[in-house]
Amino acid sequence: MLSALQTTGTVIGDALGVAALCAVVRWVVGQLSRASHTTGVATGDPQLAAALDEAVRGHHTRSVAAAVVTTDAPPRFCYIDADADTSFEIGSLSKALTGLLVADRLPALDLAEDTPLSALDPECEGALGTITVQQLATHTSGLPKLPRSPLVFGQSLAFTAFGTNPYAGSTIRGLRRAAARAARRATPGRFDYSNLGAAALGQAIAHADNRTYADSLATHILGPLQMTRTTVNPPRGGVHAGWTRDGRQTWPWRLGGYAPAGGVVSTITDMARLAQSVLGRTAPGQMALQERHRTSEQSGIGLFWMLKTVDGQHIHWHNGETGGYSSYLGVNIDRGRAVVVLASVADSARQQQIADALIRTSQND
Numbered sequence: 001m002l003s004a005l006q007t008t009g010t011v012i013g014d015a016l017g018v019a020a021l022c023a024v025v026r027w028v029v030g031q032l033s034r035a036s037h038t039t040g041v042a043t044g045d046p047q048l049a050a051a052l053d054e055a056v057r058g059h060h061t062r063s064v065a066a067a068v069v070t071t072d073a074p075p076r077f078c079y080i081d082a083d084a085d086t087s088f089e090i091g092s093l094s095k096a097l098t099g100l101l102v103a104d105r106l107p108a109l110d111l112a113e114d115t116p117l118s119a120l121d122p123e124c125e126g127a128l129g130t131i132t133v134q135q136l137a138t139h140t141s142g143l144p145k146l147p148r149s150p151l152v153f154g155q156s157l158a159f160t161a162f163g164t165n166p167y168a169g170s171t172i173r174g175l176r177r178a179a180a181r182a183a184r185r186a187t188p189g190r191f192d193y194s195n196l197g198a199a200a201l202g203q204a205i206a207h208a209d210n211r212t213y214a215d216s217l218a219t220h221i222l223g224p225l226q227m228t229r230t231t232v233n234p235p236r237g238g239v240h241a242g243w244t245r246d247g248r249q250t251w252p253w254r255l256g257g258y259a260p261a262g263g264v265v266s267t268i269t270d271m272a273r274l275a276q277s278v279l280g281r282t283a284p285g286q287m288a289l290q291e292r293h294r295t296s297e298q299s300g301i302g303l304f305w306m307l308k309t310v311d312g313q314h315i316h317w318h319n320g321e322t323g324g325y326s327s328y329l330g331v332n333i334d335r336g337r338a339v340v341v342l343a344s345v346a347d348s349a350r351q352q353q354i355a356d357a358l359i360r361t362s363q364n365d
Helices: 004-038 047-058 092-108 126-130 135-138 150-162 172-183 196-209 212-221 256-262 268-279 347-363
Strands: 064-070 076-080 242-245 265-266 295-296 297-301 306-310 313-321 326-333 337-345
Touching: 004 047, 004 242, 047 064, 047 076, 047 092, 064 256, 064 268, 076 268, 092 135, 092 196, 092 212, 092 265, 092 326, 092 337, 126 172, 135 150, 172 196, 172 256, 196 212, 196 256, 268 337, 268 347, 295 306, 313 347, 337 347
Parallel strands: none
Antiparallel strands: 064 076, 064 337, 295 297, 297 306, 306 313, 313 326, 326 337
């Protein structure tokens, strides 16, 4: 027994050593790639393009597509090494779409926000089945961000070392099992951001709708909004490899069972359409934006939509980040103004800073 444990420990140690070495090599290669890369010049709307050039100066930038949307004029776009139809992984910004889907489907299916998950999907049993729709959609279910397991640890390690997809091979059944295990230890009530919970709810609402998540989203949200180039878990080649902020290239992410939490791929044209519909209060599931839970004095959450108050202005927003992409959407319904930024570098904080710069520029025109 002792010999077996020693052998296992040696194997794990060797694997960690190889992973660490690969991570260092990838970091060095990334630094060289970043140093040799020349950021393209922004195109599109002249004022926004100038602001975008200024905002990315000195930062690792590959492809960027951005839009400022208002209720009184056509959307304005700007780009760096991208165009209106360039596809980007939007990461957790997918949750905003999932929130719209939940809000749209609940009344259609004669369900409510206090409905337990088991009523949507009977295969969600035990403690998981008792968690409500609203608890999952407001990140107050008590479920962790991701399952705590050796598999998840190994996949995360492989991503760090090799840039691979940490969600590879995930299934709806595996998602349910992981969520059920986590639910046994969950204490609902406190805000704790959970990809696991978001994915479980998205798959359950699709199950109640007798569709896959992709089909349900396309039928009830993407179709009505004419988001014709937006897809879920696109096939290989549907999106190019992205980049980390320190210059390492990463594989595209296909999230499988976790798609409702971050598996959407979209374009700036489609995301501008989403922003227009939300500004006009015409989006399917618009009630998702209404605050359900206060997370701090200046912020709250609807059905996956984040809310914050800045200088007295109420902003609905969400961001997203995958291994090689990041995104930001901010909507000020009272002012009739929204901004979207999509980028092929994993740095969501940078995209929010770009969004702020573009909004300031548009307000000064």
